[in-house]
Amino acid sequence: MNRRQFLAIPPALLAASLIPNSAEAAGGRLLFGYGRTGLGSKLALSALDIFEKHSIYPYQLENVPGRSTFNATDSFLAAAPDGLTILQTQSPSLNMLPHIHSNISYDPLKDLRPLGILGEYTIALTLGPLVSKDVKSIDDFVEWVEENPESRYVGFTQYGSPGHMAQLVLARGKQVAIRPQAYRGTSMMLEDLLDGTLAAGMVITGNAIEKFQSGELRAIAVTSKYRHPGLGWGAVKTFNEQGIPSTNISGWYGWFAPADMADSLYRPLYYKVQKMLSDPKFREIQKEFSLKSVISYDTVITQRIQNELEYYGDMVKEYRIGKVS
Structure with missing residues (x-):
């Protein structure tokens, strides 16, 4: 050169x-x-x-x-x-x-x-096998929690995370006495959801996809402003659509x-x-x-x-x- x-x-x-x-x-x-x-x-x-x-x-x-x-x-x-x-x-x-x-x-x-x-990604309010399959919406879940107060814990990972925020928004938005359950990692929360130790958790979309596809885990709401695209998420309604307005957590x-x-x-x-x-x-x-x-x-x-x-x-x-x- x-x-x-x-x-x-x-x-x-x-x-x-x-x-x-x-x-x-x-x-x-x-x-x-x-x-x-x-x-x-x-x-x-x-x-x-x-x-x-x-x-x-x-x-x-x-x-x-x-x-x-x-x-x-x-x-x-x-x-x-x-x-x-x-x-x-x-x-x-x-x-x-x-x-x-x-x-x-x-x-x-x-x-x-x-x-x-x-x-x-967005955060999905996710139910495990502990919760009745008849529960298909946030209002259904609130009613279920009121009937099963011993199982009112909702999990999330890391203090100050989007899941933590979403749990607070859910509790205030629906005036339901759920209790926060913090985890150090997502895998531990998913294990508790799947074995029936935990009723519900705030799960990042993309985690445990095969468990959602098999029906072992069920998402009944997402926290983003609009429905999340891809792999069936478009069928899951937002917090906004289910009576908790102005929610935009992603x-x-x-x-x-x-x-x-x-x-x-x-x-x-x-x-x-x-x-x-x-x-x-x-x-x-x-x-x-x-x-x-x-x-x-x-x-x-x-x-x-x-x-x-x-x-x-x-x-x-x-x-x-x-x-x-």
């Missing part, structure tokens, strides 16, 4: 090509703040298989659970902003937990730069770069992620995990985080959810 050919290379592509060969050989890391067996990790692994077609070098999933996903974010921000470390996070870490945790060490708007949204998975990453490195990485998201095979992954495809441009994501911070901040105040340290 002569000097004229070298100078003709676009700066962004040139920067990407100058990453050291040792880094290319080693590959990059996708950090995620939950365990290896959950829905988010399965999504990450499937996405990375497609991302590898569009990336210069492969990325490996690295699970860093603990401290309500803060360990993963702290590790991510401590890494060099060279494009070799990406963060996968769920939206509550950006729009809910900052209102609830007093020791949060990052600002979701100042420290993270969006690469893309992998898909949006979540999403996103990939992020550090805010201090040079634009010459960020832009090529951002475009590669966008190519992955538009890949037909990735659309199939979204269907597999019951995820809704949404607009995923960086400026749109930033505005969405801002809007959701305000929305959930108001909800935290309204329901008097206490801070934790």
Whole structure:
């Protein structure tokens, strides 16, 4: 290559090509703040298989659970902003937990730069075999709880999560004396639902799909503003449709770069992620995990985080959810 050919290379592509060969050989890391067996990790692994077609070098999933996903974010921000470390996070870490945790060490708007949204999920009010099959709506469930007060526990995972919020909205919206039952992980809640220990739980769509398809688990309502698409979810009515108006609780998975990453490195990485998201095979992954495809441009994501911070901040105040340290 002569000097004229070298100078003709676009700066962004040139920067990407100058990453050291040792880094290319080693590959990059996708950090995620939950365990290896959950829905988010399965999504990450499937996405990375497609991302590898569009990336210069492969990325490996690295699970860093603990401290309500803060360990993963702290590790991510401590890494060099060279494009070799990406963060996968769920939206509550950006729009809910900052209102609830007093020791949060990052600002979701100042420290993270969006690469893309992998898909949006909603929360399903889910019944296990303990509840009569005649219960097919929220009002039916409320009546059942009043007749079976010993089984009025409704499960959710993680304090300050969308499921936690949904349980509070349900209790107030229907003036029913349900009791919250917090779990450290979704798998434990699903086990209790399936064995009849727990009557109902707030479950992220995409979890235990085979159990919903077999009828062992039944969704009677979703918390999103509109019905959720895909794999039978379109038949499940929203909270709004069942007498709890103005409910709009959902979540999403996103990939992020550090805010201090040079634009010459960020832009090529951002475009590669966008190519992955538009890949037909990735659309199939979204269907597999019951995820809704949404607009995923960086400026749109930033505005969405801002809007959701305000929305959930108001909800935290309204329901008097206490801070934790």
